[in-house]
Amino acid sequence: MLPAPVGGPVPERHVGAEAALSGGLTSLLGAAGLALGLSVIFGDPRHLRIGWLLPLVGVSFDLDPLGGVFVAATGAVSVAVGVYSVGYAKRGRWARLPMVTLPLFVAGLLLVPAAGSVTTFLLSWELMAATSLVLVLSEHRRDAVRSAGAFYAVMTQLGFVAILLALVILAAAGGGDTFATIAAHAPGLTSGTRTTVFLLTLVGFGSKAGLLPLHAWLPKAHPEAPSPVSALMSAAMVNMGIYGIIRIDLQLLGPGPHWWGLTLMIFGALSAVFGVLQASVATDLKQLLAYSTTENMGLVTLALGAAALLSSSGAPAVAAIAMTAALLHLLSHAAFKSLGFLAAGSVLSATGLRDLDKLGGLARRMPATTVLFGIAALGASGLPLGAGFASEWLLFQSLIHSPHDSNTVLALAMPLSVGAVALTTGLGIAAMVKAFGVGFLARPRTAAAGAAREAPASMLAGMSLAAAACTVFAVAPVLLGPTLRHVLGELPTLGGSAEGPALGTILRLPGVAGSISPGLLAAALVIAILLAVGIARWSTRHRPPATETALWACGADALGPRMQYTATSFAEPLQRVFDDILRPDTDVEITHFAESQYLVEKVTYRTRLDDPVEQRFYTPVVRAVRMWAQLVRRAHNGSIHLYLTYGALWMLIVLLVAK
Amino acid sequence: MSWLAKIRRVGRMVEPAGEAPEVTVAPPTGVTGSLQLRHVDSGSCNGCELEIAGAFSPVYDAERFGARLVASPRHADAVLATGVVTHNMRQPLLNTLNAVPEPRLVIAVGDCACNGGVFTKGYGVVGPVGDVIPVDVHVPGCPPTPPQIIAALRTVTGR
Numbered sequence: 001m002l003p004a005p006v007g008g009p010v011p012e013r014h015v016g017a018e019a020a021l022s023g024g025l026t027s028l029l030g031a032a033g034l035a036l037g038l039s040v041i042f043g044d045p046r047h048l049r050i051g052w053l054l055p056l057v058g059v060s061f062d063l064d065p066l067g068g069v070f071v072a073a074t075g076a077v078s079v080a081v082g083v084y085s086v087g088y089a090k091r092g093r094w095a096r097l098p099m100v101t102l103p104l105f106v107a108g109l110l111l112v113p114a115a116g117s118v119t120t121f122l123l124s125w126e127l128m129a130a131t132s133l134v135l136v137l138s139e140h141r142r143d144a145v146r147s148a149g150a151f152y153a154v155m156t157q158l159g160f161v162a163i164l165l166a167l168v169i170l171a172a173a174g175g176g177d178t179f180a181t182i183a184a185h186a187p188g189l190t191s192g193t194r195t196t197v198f199l200l201t202l203v204g205f206g207s208k209a210g211l212l213p214l215h216a217w218l219p220k221a222h223p224e225a226p227s228p229v230s231a232l233m234s235a236a237m238v239n240m241g242i243y244g245i246i247r248i249d250l251q252l253l254g255p256g257p258h259w260w261g262l263t264l265m266i267f268g269a270l271s272a273v274f275g276v277l278q279a280s281v282a283t284d285l286k287q288l289l290a291y292s293t294t295e296n297m298g299l300v301t302l303a304l305g306a307a308a309l310l311s312s313s314g315a316p317a318v319a320a321i322a323m324t325a326a327l328l329h330l331l332s333h334a335a336f337k338s339l340g341f342l343a344a345g346s347v348l349s350a351t352g353l354r355d356l357d358k359l360g361g362l363a364r365r366m367p368a369t370t371v372l373f374g375i376a377a378l379g380a381s382g383l384p385l386g387a388g389f390a391s392e393w394l395l396f397q398s399l400i401h402s403p404h405d406s407n408t409v410l411a412l413a414m415p416l417s418v419g420a421v422a423l424t425t426g427l428g429i430a431a432m433v434k435a436f437g438v439g440f441l442a443r444p445r446t447a448a449a450g451a452a453r454e455a456p457a458s459m460l461a462g463m464s465l466a467a468a469a470c471t472v473f474a475v476a477p478v479l480l481g482p483t484l485r486h487v488l489g490e491l492p493t494l495g496g497s498a499e500g501p502a503l504g505t506i507l508r509l510p511g512v513a514g515s516i517s518p519g520l521l522a523a524a525l526v527i528a529i530l531l532a533v534g535i536a537r538w539s540t541r542h543r544p545p546a547t548e549t550a551l552w553a554c555g556a557d558a559l560g561p562r563m564q565y566t567a568t569s570f571a572e573p574l575q576r577v578f579d580d581i582l583r584p585d586t587d588v589e590i591t592h593f594a595e596s597q598y599l600v601e602k603v604t605y606r607t608r609l610d611d612p613v614e615q616r617f618y619t620p621v622v623r624a625v626r627m628w629a630q631l632v633r634r635a636h637n638g639s640i641h642l643y644l645t646y647g648a649l650w651m652l653i654v655l656l657v658a659k
Numbered sequence: 660m661s662w663l664a665k666i667r668r669v670g671r672m673v674e675p676a677g678e679a680p681e682v683t684v685a686p687p688t689g690v691t692g693s694l695q696l697r698h699v700d701s702g703s704c705n706g707c708e709l710e711i712a713g714a715f716s717p718v719y720d721a722e723r724f725g726a727r728l729v730a731s732p733r734h735a736d737a738v739l740a741t742g743v744v745t746h747n748m749r750q751p752l753l754n755t756l757n758a759v760p761e762p763r764l765v766i767a768v769g770d771c772a773c774n775g776g777v778f779t780k781g782y783g784v785v786g787p788v789g790d791v792i793p794v795d796v797h798v799p800g801c802p803p804t805p806p807q808i809i810a811a812l813r814t815v816t817g818r
Contacts, residue, residue, distance in 0.1 A: 544761065552733055552758045555751050 016090045022099035023086035023458070026106050030078025033110040037072025041065045041486050047116070054119060057177050062116025066251070066490045069483060070113035070243050073331055074236040076469065077338045078106045084342050084462025085228040087455065091349050092226065098138040102229070105131040109236050113243050117178040118167045125163065125240075129156045132237060135229040136221050145224045152221040155207060155214065162204035163244070166197045170248070179252060186254050194253055198260060201248050202267070209241025210294040211301060212271040216614040218294055219278070223286035223354065227345020230286060234293045235338035239330060242300055246491070250308060255493040258312055258409055264305030265413055269420040271298030274581075274613070276424045280431040281575050281582060281609055283356050283567040285344050288435055289337065292380055295424060296333045296388075300326050302417060303395050307494045313410050315403045317511035319495030322398035324484050324503075329391035331480065332473040336379030336387045339466035343373035346455040346463065347439070351448045356435065356567035361444030365452045370440045372463045377432040379470050382425050384521045387473035393516055394501060395421060401512040427574070434570045443561040475519045478503050568607075575609075583612045673720050680810055682817045684795055687736045687762040691817035692725035696766070697735035697759065701752045701788065702778070703742025706802040707769035711739070714805035714812075721809050725816040732756075737764035737795075737815070740788045743771040743778045749785050756792050764815065766796040768808060773797045 040046055040063045051058035063071065082102075089099055108128030115121035133156065137149040173193045174182035207214035218238075222230045249260065275294030282288040303326035310319035344354070346369045353359055363370045379387030399421065402414045444450035454460075472479055481503030488496045502508040506517040553559045575582060585608040593599045635646075660668075686694060700708060714721045715728060729735050732755050744752060756765070765788070770776035772788040779786075788794055798811040 549757050550754070552731065554731075555755065 015093050018096065018099055019089035019094065020086050022089060022102055023082045023084070025082070025103040026085065027079045027082030029103055029106045029110065030075040030080075030082055033071050033075025033078065033106075035075075036063070037068040037070075037075060038483075040068035041072065041483055054123075057117065057119045059120050059123075060116040060178055061111075061114045061120065062179060063114045064490060065486045066246065067113035067243070069327065069331075069487050070239055071110055072483075073239060073334050074106070074109045074113075077232060077235045077334050077466075078109070080338060080342070080462045080465040080469075081228045081231050082106075082462070083465065084231075084345075084459050087458035087462075088226070088228055088345060088349060091456070094138065094226070098135055098226065098229075101131050101134045105135055105229075105232065108132075109232070109240070112240050116180070118171045118182075119177060122160075122164060122167060125160065128237065128240065129160060132156075132229070132233060136225040138226050138229070139224070142224075148220040148224040152217045155217040159204040159207035159214070162200045162207075166200035166204065166248070169193060169200075170197050170252075179247075183252050186252055189253070194256070197253065198249050198256065201244060202263065205241040205244035205248075206267060206301075207241070208244070209238050209297045209301070210271070210275075211241075211267050211297060212274055212294075213613050213617055215271065215275070215294050216611050216618060219282075219287050219290045219611065222290035222293070222341075223284055227286075227341055227348060230290075230345070231338040231341035234290065234341055235334040238293055238297055239334065242297065242304070242326075242330060245301070245304065250304065250494055251491060255312055256308060258309060258407070261305045261307070261309030261312060262409060262413060264301050264308060265417060266305075268298045268300070268302030268305055269417055271295070272302060272424045273298075273420055273427075276427040276431060277574075277578055277581065278609075278611070280427045280434070281571040281578075282431075283571075284354050285347065285356055285359070285435060285439055286341070286354055288356075288431060289340050289344060292340075292428070292431065293333075293337060295428060296329065296337070296380075299392075299395065299421065299424065300330050300333070302421070303329065303398070304494075306395075306398055306414075306417065309410060309413065310398070310402060311493055311495050313403070313406045315406065316495045316498035318398050318401050318403070320488060320498045320500040321394055321401070321495070321509055321512075323488055323491060323494045323496070324500050325391050325394035325398055327484055327487060328394060328473075328477065328480065329388065332379065332387040332391055332470075335466060335469040335473055336376045339372060339463060339470055340376035340380065342459070342463045342466060343369050343376060346459055347373075347452070349459075350452040350455060353446070353448055356439045358446045359439045359444070359449045360442050360561065360564065361449055362440045362452055365444075365450075366454045368460050369455055369463070372460075372467050373440060374436055375467045375470050377436045379474065381429040381432045383429065384518065385474055385525055387470040389474065390477045390503075390507065390516075390518050392421070392425060394507070397509060397512070397514045401509075401514065430571075430574065434567055438565060438567045438570060442564050445561050445564065445566070475522045477507070477518060478505055581612065582609060583615070584609050672718060673723075674718060674806070676723065679818060680814050683814045684764065686815055686817060687764050693736075694726045694812065694816045695729045695734055695736045696726060696739045696812075697729055697732045697737070697755065698739040698741070699752055699755050701740060701742050701748035701791075702745035702784070703769065703771055707741040707772075710802040710805055710808060711741070711768065714808045716805075719805040719809060721805075721812055724809065724813050724818040726809075726812045732758040733760065735759050735763070737766055738792075739766050739768060740772050740792075740794075741768045743775055743781070744785045744788055744791050745783050746785055747783075749791055752788075752791055764795045765792055766798065766811065766815070767794045768798045768811075769803060770799055770801040773799050776801060 045062065045064040048061040049058060053059040085102060105128065108124055108131055111124035112121065112128055115124050133149065133153050136152055137145060139145050140149070170182055171177055173189050174185040176182060203214065210218040222234060225233065249256065272295050275291045275298055279288045279291035279295060282291055303322050307319045307322035307326060310322060346366070347359065347362065348354055350366060351359065378385060382388040382392040396418065399414050399418045402410055484503065485500055488500045490496065499510050502510065505519055506515050508515045551559055575584060587606040589604040590600055591602040593601050698711065713719060732738070738756055738759060740752070767773050767788045771778055775787045778784050785791060796811055796815060798808055800807055
């Protein structure tokens with residue numbers, strides 16, 4: 001569906017100028033964030049305290065290299081998204097509200113990693129959540145957008161309640177509001193407090209990062225939001241969940257017991273496998289990318305858990321490799337996922353279609369977008385020449401090189417994780433090949449796809465910035481070596497005490513045997529391809545010239561574009577193999593002729609793939625809440641006197657408890 | 660009975676190969692013993708088809724000599740044409756030949772394909788295959804027996 005003009009026909013409204021202002025402000029904020037983040041990583045940490053902004057506690061910001069890398073990543077993504085949204089907002093004729101809210105959303109995203117106290121963190125978190133909700137509801141005239149927005153609002157607020165509880169408990173037990181005070185008191189916390197805070201933050205931050213089982217909002221909200229917003233959400237907002245886990249659980253609360261790392265690994269592996277499975281059978285392009293976000297966040301969490309588990313098992317060198325893999329995968333995911341969503345937005349604004357089964361043939365009509373999406377798809381699949389290759393290699397190395405003479409938990413968890421990551425990578429390649437091949441190659445399957453035209457210059461410029469970042473990750477991850485080393489130094493309990501992997505032209509792993517060079521590998525592949533093409537051309541130089549004839553259609557009339565592979569047919573073998581997990585809803589309806597039951601007039605086949613986690617786990621919870629609400633309703637009979645009595649009674653109870 | 664015992668009882672039933680005839684037509688691929696054939700029936704009575712099926716059966720086994728039937732003209736080196744060319748099948752026969760990559764051959768099997776046979780003056784008939792596309796090898800007979808078909812194929816494959 002084309003983004004509908006939401007604001008209504010406003011006379012004399014200069015959409016182009018407004019879009020340029022909004023996009024320019026977003027880019028400026030992003031550039032400022034990038035500069036600030038880099039200055040903190042390579043320089044000194046920065047502090048800022050504004051006592052008068054909030055009563056009682058004031059607002060305090062504490063930016064250290066860990067927060068700095070998240071601020072820098074968000075800033076870089078925002079620069080590309082800002083440039084892109086200049087053209088996208090103009091084409092989609094956005095209303096004023098989304099245009100104003102976009103820079104505010106970026107501001108919220110930049111403030112969260114910089115927060116230095118519990119109150120500031122929660123306030124920045126809510127700013128980020130509220131502005132993202134407004135942006136998701138940009139096209140609120142459509143039913144799907146409204147229901148997705150409601151779902152997203154409820155899950156975001158439930159996650160916020162969990163984070164609120166956890167941080168309030170932490171602040172009360174830690175004796176102060178600022179993170180520095182809590183860090184000082186952290187060794188004295190009881191094990192019960194630490195477990196409670198860990199579990200609550202896992203629920204809250206895990207939901208924001210899109211981990212199972214609280215991921216269901218991701219594939220609903222990301223496709224319905226406008227594409228620049230989807231890019232920001234997938235490439236910058238889900239990182240905040242990971243930031244929360246690293247900051248609160250792994251840094252502030254200090255080194256945890258074995259089961260913390262194991263829990264992170266389990267949820268990470270489950271999210272990765274489930275997310276990529278759903279992505280491989282998805283036919284909506286943006287939903288495919290959203291499930292891929294779940295998969296990649298699962299991999300990052302798996303790496304975090306591995307780092308924690310290895311560190312608490314006494315293998316800091318390997319833990320350093322796992323932590324580097326986690327951070328590098330987070331950053332490269334930001335690069336290729338933002339590029340993927342921006343390219344999907346370019347396709348959506350040119351054709352009005354998100355359904356892969358209706359696209360096709362875009363390589364001739366939108367060549368630049370095709371190449372850019374190809375770079376994103378290559379990055380998402382984790383193959384050499386792709387942005388995700390170095391981080392996936394580091395993750396595999398850390399899982400394989402775990403020490404042999406350690407506890408049974410480690411000995412069991414590592415091989416299973418290797419299996420999970422291998423399955424994830426394989427299915428991820430299938431999903432990306434499907435998205436690129438069915439969506440962009442061959443012939444257009446509908447007239448709308450055939451009428452596509454290339455995106456305007458500002459959208460291409462935004463996408464090219466993201467593609468440049470992907471290329472850097474693919475061939476020269478050496479440029480990120482110093483950054484990762486500085487951040488790793490901030491995390492002594494996660495392998496920061498050991499020397500991390502050396503990200504030179506050749507990645508070397510100190511302490512274990514393993515090295516690879518993505519840059520040389522990419523160069524070798526390019527040279528091999530050029531050689532093969534050259535030899536083929538030279539050996540066929542005496543062939544007769546090519547003639548043009550019709551496509552062979554087995555003797556019938558010309559082939560129609562609807563006879564090509566669709567995304568559904570491409571994924572059908574996978575759907576059959578994983579039928580028990582995916583549980584597709586299939587319906588076959590046969591209509592007979594009125595005159596005879598033996599003759600069939602029409603056969604209708606319908607298949608629907610819902611999220612099985614949502615159907616299995618959310619529906620009973622919602623039903624239980626509804627039953628409870630019906631019960632509590634009995635206490636609401638409309639009498640003011642009764643309500644005043646309730647108020648007085650509860651006030652009495654609170655006073656007694658607080659005493 | 661067990662399959663080993665059955666093999667022992669049946670023995671070898673394929674016809675003996677005989678002398679290789681002279682190669683009269685150069686194989687299109689330039690190698691001997693490899694000829695991919697796409698069969699097109701442009702209006703036959705199916706008698707020649709039955710004989711061709713017999714030629715590729717285990718009794719006569721044409722594949723020993725390198726000939727092979729393929730499904731797509733894109734995979735073929737030669738077109739195996741049977742039957743007289745009717746009006747309806749004239750354009751499909753031309754389309755099929757155009758879909759075969761060069762260098763290519765045409766082998767006309769049966770009297771109808773070579774010179775019209777019994778259907779020469781029919782109202783629905785254009786003519787023999789040679790009137791529509793150039794023919795390189797003729798296999799006369801109504802229908803030609805499988806050994807005759809195989810002998811003609813061996814003049815192309817060289818085995």
